[in-house]
Amino acid sequence: MSVSAKKRNGKHDRSRRTAGILLTLPALLVMAATVLYPILSSFKLSIYESQGMMSTGAFVGLDNYWKVLQSSQFQSSLRNTFGFVSVTIIVELIIGFAVALVLNRSLPGTKFFRIIFTLPLMIAPVVSGLQWRWLFADQYGVVNALLELVGIDGPLWLGTVWGARTAVLIANVWLATPFVILILLAAMSSLSEDLYEAARLDGANAFQTFRTITLPLLKPAILMILVVRLSDAFRVFDIVYILTQSGPGGSTEVLSTYIYKNTFTGLQFGQGSAASFLVMLLIMIVSFVLFRLLRPREDRA
Amino acid sequence: MSLGKPAKSWRKTVVVLAISALAISLLSACGGKEPAGNANGAFSDSGGNEGKTITIAAEAGGPYTEFYKKLSPEFTKQTGINVQFQEIPHDNMYERLVTEAAAGTGAIDIFQTDQPWIAQFAKQGFLEPIDGRLTEEEKKEFAPSALEAVSYEGKIYGLPYLVHTPILYYRTDLFEKAGLTKAPETWDEFREYAKKLTDNTNGISGTIVEGKQSGEPVTHLMDRFLQAGGKVLDGDKVVVDSPENLNAFKFLTGIQLEDKSSPAGAVSYDNADAHNMFMQGKVAMIMNWPYMYTLANDPAQSKVAGKFAVALQPAGKEKTSAVWSWGHGISSSSKNKDAAMEFVKWATSQQVLEQFGKQFINPVVKPAAVEALNADSTMKEEDKEAIAIMSEAVDYGQNVTTTPVFPAIQERLALSLSKIMTKQTTPEEELKAAQKDIEAIVGQ
Numbered sequence: 001m002s003v004s005a006k007k008r009n010g011k012h013d014r015s016r017r018t019a020g021i022l023l024t025l026p027a028l029l030v031m032a033a034t035v036l037y038p039i040l041s042s043f044k045l046s047i048y049e050s051q052g053m054m055s056t057g058a059f060v061g062l063d064n065y066w067k068v069l070q071s072s073q074f075q076s077s078l079r080n081t082f083g084f085v086s087v088t089i090i091v092e093l094i095i096g097f098a099v100a101l102v103l104n105r106s107l108p109g110t111k112f113f114r115i116i117f118t119l120p121l122m123i124a125p126v127v128s129g130l131q132w133r134w135l136f137a138d139q140y141g142v143v144n145a146l147l148e149l150v151g152i153d154g155p156l157w158l159g160t161v162w163g164a165r166t167a168v169l170i171a172n173v174w175l176a177t178p179f180v181i182l183i184l185l186a187a188m189s190s191l192s193e194d195l196y197e198a199a200r201l202d203g204a205n206a207f208q209t210f211r212t213i214t215l216p217l218l219k220p221a222i223l224m225i226l227v228v229r230l231s232d233a234f235r236v237f238d239i240v241y242i243l244t245q246s247g248p249g250g251s252t253e254v255l256s257t258y259i260y261k262n263t264f265t266g267l268q269f270g271q272g273s274a275a276s277f278l279v280m281l282l283i284m285i286v287s288f289v290l291f292r293l294l295r296p297r298e299d300r301a
Numbered sequence: 302m303s304l305g306k307p308a309k310s311w312r313k314t315v316v317v318l319a320i321s322a323l324a325i326s327l328l329s330a331c332g333g334k335e336p337a338g339n340a341n342g343a344f345s346d347s348g349g350n351e352g353k354t355i356t357i358a359a360e361a362g363g364p365y366t367e368f369y370k371k372l373s374p375e376f377t378k379q380t381g382i383n384v385q386f387q388e389i390p391h392d393n394m395y396e397r398l399v400t401e402a403a404a405g406t407g408a409i410d411i412f413q414t415d416q417p418w419i420a421q422f423a424k425q426g427f428l429e430p431i432d433g434r435l436t437e438e439e440k441k442e443f444a445p446s447a448l449e450a451v452s453y454e455g456k457i458y459g460l461p462y463l464v465h466t467p468i469l470y471y472r473t474d475l476f477e478k479a480g481l482t483k484a485p486e487t488w489d490e491f492r493e494y495a496k497k498l499t500d501n502t503n504g505i506s507g508t509i510v511e512g513k514q515s516g517e518p519v520t521h522l523m524d525r526f527l528q529a530g531g532k533v534l535d536g537d538k539v540v541v542d543s544p545e546n547l548n549a550f551k552f553l554t555g556i557q558l559e560d561k562s563s564p565a566g567a568v569s570y571d572n573a574d575a576h577n578m579f580m581q582g583k584v585a586m587i588m589n590w591p592y593m594y595t596l597a598n599d600p601a602q603s604k605v606a607g608k609f610a611v612a613l614q615p616a617g618k619e620k621t622s623a624v625w626s627w628g629h630g631i632s633s634s635s636k637n638k639d640a641a642m643e644f645v646k647w648a649t650s651q652q653v654l655e656q657f658g659k660q661f662i663n664p665v666v667k668p669a670a671v672e673a674l675n676a677d678s679t680m681k682e683e684d685k686e687a688i689a690i691m692s693e694a695v696d697y698g699q700n701v702t703t704t705p706v707f708p709a710i711q712e713r714l715a716l717s718l719s720k721i722m723t724k725q726t727t728p729e730e731e732l733k734a735a736q737k738d739i740e741a742i743v744g745q
Contacts, residue, residue, distance in 0.1 A: 138566025139578070158569035159512075159723060247514025248568060249720035264396050266709045266742070267421075 046273035064274035068262075074275060076250065077258040084169065084254060085233040091173050092229065093222070096180030101210075103181070104188045114185070121178045129242030132171040133158075136243070161251040164244045168252050171239050176232065180225050187221035188214070223294045227287050234283050255279050350640040351381030355410040357629070357644070358398060361388035364592065365463065365627060366413070368660060369648060376647050382640045395708070402427035402632060410635040411644060414459055416450060416625035416700075417516070417707045423453035424705035429631040430456040434642050443649075444692075447666040450626040450700050459630030460649045462657065465664050466622045466698045467524060467614060468691055470579060470593065471586045472498075474608045475505070484612035488528070488552055491586070491615040495562035498585035507562035508586045509578060510553050512722030513571040519714045520623065521588060523701050525549035528617035533714070534704060539743055542736035545618070550721055550728035552617070557722060568722040580605065588614055591691045594662045611687050613694050624698030664691040709742045 046064055049057035068074050099117060103110050120128065135142045136157035144154030157163040191214065199209045237256035240246060246253035246261075255275070263272030359366040366388065373384040387409065389397045395418060401409050402422065414422065422428045435457065440448060447464045451457055471484055479498055485491040495507030511518035526532055529552070531545030557563045564584075567574075578584045580597055582604040600606040614622050629645045631638055647653065654670040655677075657663065662684050665671045671692055675685055704710070717735045720726045726734075 137574075138569070139564065139583070156566050156569065159566050161723065161725065164569075244569075245513065245515045245715075247715075247719045248512075248723040249514065249725040250716050251725075261712060264399060265712050266706075267399075268745075 042273040042276060045269050046277055048270055050268055050270035060270070064270040065278065068271050068275045068278060073250070073253065073258055074255075077253040077255050080165075080252065081234060081236075081254045084165075084172075084236065085230065088169055088172050088176070088233050089226065089229055091169070092177045092180050093225070095173065095177050096184055096225075099177070100181050100184035100188060103185060117181050118178050120175050121182075123175070125175060125238035126242060128175055129171065129239045132167065132174075132239070133243055136167045158244055159248060161248060164248055164252050168236075168240055168243055171243060172233070172236060175239070176229060180229065183221050183225050184218065187218050191217055219294060223291070226290050226294070230286060230290070231283050234279065234286075350637070350643060352383075353381075353637050353640045354383040354385055355635075355637050355640050355644055356385045356387055356408065357411040357413065358387050358389060358394075358401065358409045359413040360394060361390045363391065364661065368657065369462075372653065372656070376644060379647070380640075380643055382643060384644065398422070398427075402634070405634040407632070407634045407636045409632050410637050410641040412459075412630050412632055414451075414626075414628055414630045416627070417702050417711060419451055419458055419626075419630070420453045420702055420707060421705040422630065423456070423458045426633055428458040429633045429635070429638060430458055431460070431631060431642065431645070432457050439646070442651075442667050442669065444666055444668055444695070446624055446695055446698060446700075447626065450624055451628055451630075453703070453705075459628040460645050461626035461628035461666055462649055462654070463628070463663060464624055464626045464666050464695055464698075465591050465691065466624045466694050467521065467588045467590050468694050469586060469612045469614050470589055470597070470609055471612065472582075472605060472609050475585045484610070485586075485615045486613075487615050488617045492552070492556055492560065492562075495556055495586060496560045499560075499562040504583060506564045506567075506578070506584045507560075508556065509567050509570060509575045509584055510557045510563040510722070511570045511572065511575055512557065512568035512718060513574075514715045514719035515571045516711050516715060517572045518570075518718055519711045520625065522549070522553075522714060522718050524588070524614060524622040525552060525617070527621045527623060527699060527701070528614070528619055530618040533701065533710060533739070534743070537743065539736060539740045541739055542732040546732060547728055549617070550732070554721065554728065558724070568719070579609075582608075591663045592661065594687055594691075595660075610683075611690050613690060613697070621697050621699060622694065623701040624695055625702075658688060662687050662691075664688065664695045704743065706742050706745065710739055713738050713742065 047059065047061060049060045049063075103114055103117070134140075136144075138144065138156055138159065141154075141157070143157065147154040155163045157167045195213050195217075196209060199213055204212070235256050236254055237260070240252055240254055240257055241260075244252045246257045256279075259272050259275045259279070262268050262275065266272075357369075359369070366386065370386050373386075377383055394413075394415070398409075398412050398414075398418070402412075402425070412422070412428070414428070419428070423430075440457075443460075444464070447461050448457060450464050451459045451461050469484060475498055476482070479494075481494060481497070485494045491508075497507070499505065499507040511521055523533070526546050526549050529545040529549040531540070531543045531549060533539070533541055557567060564578075570578075572589065575584070575587050575589060576593060576596075579587050579589065579593070580603040594611060597603045597609060598606050613620070629648055631641045631645060635641055649666065651667060651670055651673070654665055654667055655673050658665040658670060658674045659677070659680065665674065665688065671688065674680060674688060701707075713735060717731045721728050721731050
């Protein structure tokens with residue numbers, strides 16, 4: 001490349017960069033006002049003593065963080081959240097795969113069912129929380145009425161520890177699995193038919209094909225599902241708040257409901273902000289670990 | 302350039318997006334504006350409020366909101382002040398009012414205030430003390446317990462349109478069938494009647510002990526504490542762990558877990574469930590708020606219209622209960638305080654309260670209005686009697702929300718109630734734990 005061409009190119013690059021900055025500036029400013037400012041402002045809240053509402057008292061450093069970490073309510077909501085997140089994501093993936101594999105075949109009616117399965121995505125979590133509350137009700141709930149038809153005496157869904165935990169899980173799986181199905185379906189439809197034909201010619205059975213072809217090729221899609229769903233599941237709030245209000249006896253208390261109560265009912269804005277940052281840190285770590293574990297091999301070099 | 306790179310950075314983008322989305326939603330709730338401060342832009346040009354508009358933050362769909370909304374054109378006609386209602390669902394009211402007040406924008410002039418919030422809002426300076434805006438005569442028109450409910454440290458922070466306490470609703474037809482002639486007056490009678498009235502073959506429970514981990518069931522728990530002779534706070538001292546409060550819990554677990562005269566699912570019930578069960582005719586006696594009287598007598602939505610009566614709550618060691626108010630308070634950041642005060646006064650004027658009592662069959666905060674209702678020949682005798690009982694119950698009542706940290710205490714007791722009713726712990730152990738936690742809350 002000639003020197004003048006390089007120069008021209010450099011000039012071109014610079015003006016492109018300037019244009020790029022100018023074009024993104026409005027968006028960056030909006031982001032700074034709506035994202036950066038609240039984050040910094042909460043960080044400030046988290047290192048000061050809360051006095052009354054959002055006004056800050058003395059600088060206390062990491063004191064709020066220690067207080068949160070030592071609180072038994074935070075610890076139990078952390079345990080509940082981890083249990084909830086791991087179980088819900090495994091169940092979502094299993095159901096998601098099963099449904100996506102079926103819908104991916106061109107059987108009669110699959111188009112119709114593809115639409116049906118996306119419906120929960122269009123319902124606000126609060127609304128579906130209320131629906132599930134009626135469904136799980138003990139005296140007039142549909143769930144127990146159906147169980148009774150097949151001779152099962154249904155549990156007190158919202159009145160027992162494991163009943164309430166299961167109810168939250170079911171409602172959440174119902175709400176979130178369609179997203180998993182959609183992503184998997186999109187990824188599956190881009191898989192090359194040739195590989196499957198080759199596998200067939202080699203005499204591989206369905207399970208072998210799934211394990212050695214479908215699953216590895218879907219890794220990027222699974223990674224994306226995990227990252228999005230993990231951060232979603234860690235923040236679960238609406239379903240718990242509507243369905244159980246973290247009861248009975250705090251057995252369905254999760255991090256978000258803990259933060260909400262601490263902040264708004266207890267008016268401990270410092271501790272609430274500190275807890276929010278701890279949760280954010282936690283999700284970043286979990287996402288990072290997953291990202292390292294699941295990224296395709298050729299990237300690791 | 303490898304083909305993997307765009308894919309990788311794309312994934313990175315996803316991670317970054319997911320994390321920032323998370324950060325926004327987690328933190329936006331906490332990041333807020335500057336504290337309320339002293340935005341006292343009070344310009345007192347009394348009388349000259351015509352053409353001004355005041356905004357009232359009110360419970361969406363609440364019967365009292367509807368009542369005032371329907372009546373407010375009359376206020377506008379009288380005063381020339383326009384009224385806007387900003388309706389907020391009950392579950393979000395507290396949080397919305399707190400953020401609104403903390404922001405101090407003056408976007409809202411009047412808060413519809415629920416009892417537990419008053420001390421807290423007053424202490425934080427969200428509400429304007431209105432003593433100076435009331436004459437002695439105006440104060441004397443109210444029943445003393447009514448103004449006590451909206452006072453904090455000797456100052457009045459609003460005017461209540463409703464001061465109430467739960468009363469006993471009982472099914473007269475079921476009582477007759479069971480050979481019972483009068484409402485239970487003591488805890489022992491109540492427990493015995495509940496057992497007698499439970500009829501599993503017809504799907505009827507004797508009563509309901511609300512046990513959901515939520516705020517409303519705790520209001521009933523406070524009644525049991527008071528009736529047992531116990532309390533939560535004695536001045537500034539936390540006295541949760543007492544033999545009296547233990548008795549209160551034993552009374553509740555006795556009905557729920559030993560007698561089983563409250564349905565097993567009641568451990569996850571709050572007011573809405575108890576209400577539905579009573580209106581469906583599935584329970585013989587419940588303690589509920591006065592609001593249900595009119596609804597349960599409406600055949601369009603109730604199966605028990607005309608088949609029930611009300612009485613004072615049965616007494617334990619003491620004949621009492623906690624009183625709770627709903628009222629209008631003026632936001633301290635309001636820019637139309639004079640206009641707002643005109644509305645607050647009008648909302649509890651004799652004429653409005655008479656209409657209020659007539660429409661809802663509720664306790665009424667001004668004795669003169671109660672008398673006027675009694676003299677009203679268009680009212681049914683049993684409705685007059687109900688108002689008398691509801692008002693008498695309020696006279697026996699006490700205000701339990703005298704501390705600004707009451708919402709946090711209420712939340713802690715909700716946990717206690719739920720844990721005990723679902724047998725995750727014993728009343729003895731739980732009271733000790735609650736004592737420790739509430740001491741920490743109060744000591745903050």
